[in-house]
Amino acid sequence: xxxxxxxxxxxxxxxxxxxxxxxxxxxxxxxxxxxxxxxxxxxxxxxxxxxxxxxxxxxxxxxxxxxxxxxxxxxxxxxxxxxxxxxxxxxxxxxxxxxxxxxxxxxxxxxxxxxxxxxxxxxxxxxxxxxxxxxxxxxxxxxxxxxxxxxxxxx
Amino acid sequence: xxxxxxxxxxxxxxxxxxxxxxxxxxxxxxxxxxxxxxxxxxxxxxxxxxxxxxxxxxxxxxxxxxx
Numbered sequence: 313x314x315x316x317x318x319x320x321x322x323x324x325x326x327x328x329x330x331x332x333x334x335x336x337x338x339x340x341x342x343x344x345x346x347x348x349x350x351x352x353x354x355x356x357x358x359x360x361x362x363x364x365x366x367x368x369x370x371x372x373x374x375x376x377x378x379x380x381x382x383x384x385x386x387x388x389x390x391x392x393x394x395x396x397x398x399x400x401x402x403x404x405x406x407x408x409x410x411x412x413x414x415x416x417x418x419x420x421x422x423x424x425x426x427x428x429x430x431x432x433x434x435x436x437x438x439x440x441x442x443x444x445x446x447x448x449x450x451x452x453x454x455x456x457x458x459x460x461x462x463x464x465x466x467x
Numbered sequence: 468x469x470x471x472x473x474x475x476x477x478x479x480x481x482x483x484x485x486x487x488x489x490x491x492x493x494x495x496x497x498x499x500x501x502x503x504x505x506x507x508x509x510x511x512x513x514x515x516x517x518x519x520x521x522x523x524x525x526x527x528x529x530x531x532x533x534x
Contacts, residue, residue, distance in 0.1 A: 349480050353488045354529045360495040361522045367503065368519075371512055385516070404503050421505045421512070 326366045333359040369405060369417035374427045379408065381416045390416065398428055491525050494518055 316324070336355050341347055373380040378392035390408065397409040407415040418424065498515045501507050507515065
């Protein structure tokens with residue numbers, strides 16, 4: 313597992329961060345107010361942030377040619393011809409299965425469920441028009457985000 | 468002696484010191500649970516992302532400064 317993206321981030325950064333947090337909680341002597349202060353002010357926020365980062369499985373959006381997916385900040389395009397299946401994973405997770413067998417995990421929030429249902433009725437492939445639509449959607453996203461409006465609307 | 472008292476009172480733990488960490492921990496935990504339950508709307512995902520950025524900054528500051 314090389315590099316600093318995708319699963320490598322989880323293995324090299326997030327799991328050690330969570331382990332350090334757990335060890336930190338277990339190793340703090342709580343004999344006085346300073347021990348409590350250390351846990352409340354340092355260990356618990358670290359633990360909350362680590363858990364959030366660990367289960368940040370990604371978000372899904374749609375554009376005319378397929379799906380947009382991001383784990384952190386940058387969106388990546390997933391053309392429809394690369395998508396093999398969308399299925400429920402364990403617990404509350406869902407996954408987009410790509411044709412090469414890899415999976416993109418996400419939480420199926422209400423907007424994503426609606427989007428996936430509408431995608432099922434379409435069967436288009438990626439095209440230059442779709443890419444132009446993606447650029448328009450991203451510009452609209454950014455401008456609406458600047459204005460504090462809802463992030464993006466889907467047809 | 469008076470100087471010692473001043474120093475110890477300056478180092479005393481106050482209730483206000485806990486407001487920010489409790490807010491950070493509580494809000495991140497709340498958003499994490501809502502997110503896992505699929506209850507967050509799209510704009511709230513971005514709020515969640517912004518909050519975790521603040522949380523990371525807070526944690527880095529807290530770890531560096533200690534209690």
